[in-house]
Amino acid sequence: MFRKWKWIVMTLLVAAIMLVIRLEDNGILKTPIRQLVTTSADMTYLSELGQSLLKKEEKKITVSSDIGQSDLLSFANAEEFEEGYLLQYEVGLPVYTGQEGLVVFTGHTKYTGKTMTISYADGTTVSYGMLDSLAQLPYTSVKSNDLIGMKESGQLYMSIEKNNIHYTLEEIVQWLQTDENEN
Incomplete structure (x- = not known):
């Protein structure tokens, strides 16, 4: 149940950011929201926030694979x-x-x-x-x-x-x- 709430909160957060950016793009908001939420530092913060909310306790298993970068x-x-x-x-x-x-x-x-x-x-x-x-x-x-x-x-x-x-x-x-x- 708690995990479901985390997904709902994260989805609402992303939707709110997208709505505010859309309002800025249409000239309704004069504050440069896109610039505020798309800098590297902000993206890192949002990434860490999202990962902490969605953090699952997983058992890591080492595997070998030939795919990669x-x-x-x-x-x-x-x-x-x-x-x-x-x-x-x-x-x-x-x-x-x-x-x-x-x-x-x-x-x-x-x-x-x-x-x-x-x-x-x-x-x-x-x-x-x-x-x-x-x-x-x-x-x-x-x-x-x-x-x-x-x-x-x-x-x-x-x-x-x-x-x-x-x-x-x-x-x-x-x-x-x-x-x-x-x-």
Whole structure:
């Protein structure tokens, strides 16, 4: 029964935020609510709040798996773009989550097209853009190796931020390698 109430409260919170943002978009509210609730710090806070409300006592079982983010390390070229990098791939690939987290954005942006942003449990916020398809809905919890979306050959945008600092390409590669070793 208590878990049901947590879901109701979380759903109402998300609905209230979406309603207020819609009111701002239509010019009814002059306060920049979207900016207030879509900063990295606020998304991290909402992620932690949501995860604490939905926290289940689970028994962890170690399993081995050949899926993960190792395919993302196979890019042929990279160039700096916006606050991240465009990674060039010769073949299409599925894109998986690196660890547990919360999807904080799913949609289309002007510069990165179909984009998904995930706030991971380790405090990193990762945006995957220029995806060809999206496999998760906003404000859903994800586990390690959950499918994010699909990327055909071409460029994939990736940006990682932690403590308001954006990762360099070398740090992104290291994060992907470390993340893969933990899975």
